[in-house]
Amino acid sequence: MAWDKRADMVVHEVEPFNAEPPRSALTGALTDSSSFYVRNHGPVPETRPGHWRLTVSGLVDHPLELDLEQLRDRFEQHDVIATLQCAGNRRAGLTAVRDIPGEIPWGPGATSTARWTGVRLADVVQAAGPAAEAEHVAFEAPDVSGIADPAQRFGGSIPIGKARSPEVLLAWAMNGDPLPAVHGAPVRVVVPGYIGARSVKWLERIVVRERPSDNFFQATAYRLLPPEADPGAAGPGDGISLGPIALTCDVTVPDDGATLTAGAVTVRGYAFAGGTRRVARVDVSPDGGRSWTRARLDDPAGPWAWTLWHAVVDLPAGPGEILARAWDDTAALQPESAAALWNPKGYVNNSWGRVRVTVEPPGQVG
Amino acid sequence: MAWDKRADMVVHEVEPFNAEPPRSALTGALTDSSSFYVRNHGPVPETRPGHWRLTVSGLVDHPLELDLEQLRDRFEQHDVIATLQCAGNRRAGLTAVRDIPGEIPWGPGATSTARWTGVRLADVVQAAGPAAEAEHVAFEAPDVSGIADPAQRFGGSIPIGKARSPEVLLAWAMNGDPLPAVHGAPVRVVVPGYIGARSVKWLERIVVRERPSDNFFQATAYRLLPPEADPGAAGPGDGISLGPIALTCDVTVPDDGATLTAGAVTVRGYAFAGGTRRVARVDVSPDGGRSWTRARLDDPAGPWAWTLWHAVVDLPAGPGEILARAWDDTAALQPESAAALWNPKGYVNNSWGRVRVTVEPPGQVG
Numbered sequence: 001m002a003w004d005k006r007a008d009m010v011v012h013e014v015e016p017f018n019a020e021p022p023r024s025a026l027t028g029a030l031t032d033s034s035s036f037y038v039r040n041h042g043p044v045p046e047t048r049p050g051h052w053r054l055t056v057s058g059l060v061d062h063p064l065e066l067d068l069e070q071l072r073d074r075f076e077q078h079d080v081i082a083t084l085q086c087a088g089n090r091r092a093g094l095t096a097v098r099d100i101p102g103e104i105p106w107g108p109g110a111t112s113t114a115r116w117t118g119v120r121l122a123d124v125v126q127a128a129g130p131a132a133e134a135e136h137v138a139f140e141a142p143d144v145s146g147i148a149d150p151a152q153r154f155g156g157s158i159p160i161g162k163a164r165s166p167e168v169l170l171a172w173a174m175n176g177d178p179l180p181a182v183h184g185a186p187v188r189v190v191v192p193g194y195i196g197a198r199s200v201k202w203l204e205r206i207v208v209r210e211r212p213s214d215n216f217f218q219a220t221a222y223r224l225l226p227p228e229a230d231p232g233a234a235g236p237g238d239g240i241s242l243g244p245i246a247l248t249c250d251v252t253v254p255d256d257g258a259t260l261t262a263g264a265v266t267v268r269g270y271a272f273a274g275g276t277r278r279v280a281r282v283d284v285s286p287d288g289g290r291s292w293t294r295a296r297l298d299d300p301a302g303p304w305a306w307t308l309w310h311a312v313v314d315l316p317a318g319p320g321e322i323l324a325r326a327w328d329d330t331a332a333l334q335p336e337s338a339a340a341l342w343n344p345k346g347y348v349n350n351s352w353g354r355v356r357v358t359v360e361p362p363g364q365v366g
Numbered sequence: 367m368a369w370d371k372r373a374d375m376v377v378h379e380v381e382p383f384n385a386e387p388p389r390s391a392l393t394g395a396l397t398d399s400s401s402f403y404v405r406n407h408g409p410v411p412e413t414r415p416g417h418w419r420l421t422v423s424g425l426v427d428h429p430l431e432l433d434l435e436q437l438r439d440r441f442e443q444h445d446v447i448a449t450l451q452c453a454g455n456r457r458a459g460l461t462a463v464r465d466i467p468g469e470i471p472w473g474p475g476a477t478s479t480a481r482w483t484g485v486r487l488a489d490v491v492q493a494a495g496p497a498a499e500a501e502h503v504a505f506e507a508p509d510v511s512g513i514a515d516p517a518q519r520f521g522g523s524i525p526i527g528k529a530r531s532p533e534v535l536l537a538w539a540m541n542g543d544p545l546p547a548v549h550g551a552p553v554r555v556v557v558p559g560y561i562g563a564r565s566v567k568w569l570e571r572i573v574v575r576e577r578p579s580d581n582f583f584q585a586t587a588y589r590l591l592p593p594e595a596d597p598g599a600a601g602p603g604d605g606i607s608l609g610p611i612a613l614t615c616d617v618t619v620p621d622d623g624a625t626l627t628a629g630a631v632t633v634r635g636y637a638f639a640g641g642t643r644r645v646a647r648v649d650v651s652p653d654g655g656r657s658w659t660r661a662r663l664d665d666p667a668g669p670w671a672w673t674l675w676h677a678v679v680d681l682p683a684g685p686g687e688i689l690a691r692a693w694d695d696t697a698a699l700q701p702e703s704a705a706a707l708w709n710p711k712g713y714v715n716n717s718w719g720r721v722r723v724t725v726e727p728p729g730q731v732g
Contacts, residue, residue: 224693224697226647226649226660227658240646240647240693240695240696240697241695242696242697243696244696245696246696246697246698247698274696275696280606281592281606283592292593294592325706327590327606329606329607330608330609330610330611330612330640330641331590331606331608331612331713331714332612332613332698332714332716333612333701333706333707334701335699335700335701335702336701336702336703336706337702340691340699340702341699347697348697348698350698
């Protein structure tokens with residue numbers, strides 16, 4: 001498998017490489033790097049060791065140019081365990097409602113969790129002396145994307161309040177090893193709680209700005225358009241810009257389409273509340289929503305990591321659906337059905353988790 | 367009508383006084399004080415002019431005792447337009463699913479918007495010199511509530527991060543007039559974006575603490591319990607503590623139960639996203655959810671005020687339902703049905719807005 005990924009990755013595209021692990025691989029507190037999902041918008045750029053430079057410019061008093069050694073020496077090193085999640089995660093649940101041409105039909109695996117090591121973006125921006133009118137911090141990478149119109153390098157931005165939060169890193173290591181090329185070596189941004197697109201890989205430029213980035217992937221893509229909009233005609237500023245991830249939850253065990261035996265079954269899954277919110281409760285239904293059982297929540301590996309959960313439920317015989325739904329710590333519940341969430345680019349399917357199963361009576365086995 | 371309220375208030379209880387305006391009164395950017403909902407937990411305390419004192423104590427270097435004149439003289443005055451909303455707003459939608467004994471069946475009107483004038487809580491807490499370990503700011507009032515077990519004065523708390531936000535006021539005026547007795551005179555807290563219970567009226571004590579308030583209304587009430595819980599047996603810390611309001615939206619025109627003529631009808635309503643979130647989009651359905659129309663959003667009166675909206679829709683003849691649903695600026699949608707939200711104390715019904723109407727064919731009228 002390309003890029004040192006496990007053999008059973010679900011590869012949606014080879015170039016640019018886009019792949020997610022199977023549902024069953026999402027059951028650990030950390031996702032090993034060979035299982036971690038990959039969302040690329042262009043070819044992985046070639047990096048020449050020793051040639052990488054990071055510039056910090058825009059609304060700053062002291063523009064910076066740093067090589068990797070300077071970045072590591074000048075700022076304090078920090079670890080953050082963070083779940084990343086593509087805004088298109090679980091898009092398959094939306095394409096089941098209505099087709100979404102031209103977009104990758106991600107399953108539940110466009111999300112993974114790793115330990116990231118690097119320096120705080122806040123420290124780097126502070127060293128550059130941001131001006132009083134600084135409101136956003138933009139990132140630029142060298143990977144040129146043909147998805148963009150016009151074709152351009154990948155980029156995006158976050159509000160300066162988030163950029164100043166201690167969890168946002170410029171990271172060179174993932175799970176204790178040097179960052180793999182496909183995950184953004186030598187240095188990437190990690191923006192915990194925000195859609196994956198803001199965690200820009202192969203970072204080269206940081207620009208402090210008064211307005212959000214004008215890059216296609218900030219201004220035009222990664223925006224929630226209304227159902228009747230023509231995504232090909234959408235322009236900068238249309239729809240709702242995506243930033244903090246919306247509360248979501250999915251079932252990872254059993255697999256969608258599994259055949260099981262009626263009786264006690266352990267159901268497992270993940271839940272994640274974006275922004276600064278946390279998962280407070282998960283309910284599981286073994287019978288398509290007629291009855292519900294409280295799931296046990298594992299302590300997450302950190303405040304920016306997903307919450308794994310499990311519940312033992314009594315599965316009735318017959319074809320059925322296992323559902324899961326999460327509440328966050330403000331007592332908000334995720335929306336129920338994908339139909340109400342359908343949008344032309346297929347973002348933010350944070351409907352209740354749902355797997356279809358065939359359940360055989362106990363007598364039929366053995 | 368008691369307490370200078372409009373004659374057609376829906377009075378749920380006379381003592382303690384609990385009342386909401388009719389649905390049609392919620393269509394203005396500001397709610398006049400005679401229409402503003404009232405949620406009390408005990409009798410309105412008698413205040414003797416000139417005798418009021420505010421103390422600030424707990425984890426502070428310089429405990430304070432201030433009379434009203436000192437509070438006004440010592441700190442800068444600020445105005446904030448803020449929507450307040452009871453955690454039980456729209457409980458009637460939950461009691462329709464399953465009975466909720468002992469709780470007020472609030473309709474859509476346990477929410478209103480006013481201009482508040484006072485000083486910033488942040489300035490007052492800062493003047494007292496909070497200790498490094500300060501994590502919460504608690505409020506205490508003199509109104510003794512028989513709802514609490516044991517009977518006790520009303521109180522609550524907010525995290526210190528929120529207490530330091532500039533929108534949180536100690537207010538003595540409402541819509542430009544002195545605060546009415548029933549709304550907390552001489553001074554109340556106003557915590558924009560949080561459930562109304564945290565905006566403690568008749569404020570007398572502020573206590574800076576390491577932990578949230580132990581008061582019954584913080585530790586035991588105003589918590590989301592799971593459906594199977596016995597609310598009478600719930601103890602401190604059970605369920606999810608309520609703070610930031612969950613995204614909600616309701617129809618204010620036409621009224622629930624109205625008889626209308628088929629054809630073009632203007633539907634109006636409010637939407638509100640709690641915490642630091644904003645309303646980004648509202649859709650209206652004239653036909654129970656089969657088709658949807660984008661609503662026009664008015665600019666809210668301020669960042670902490672509700673968003674009023676309207677849409678002209680084509681109403682089909684027959685008995686039907688008009689629905690409304692809101693997205694916030696993180697592209698999160700409110701949940702669809704009240705059934706999934708049912709909980710033993712009836713909090714956080716933030717399901718889609720829904721009014722039942724009877725629509726007559728155009729020929730039948732006139």
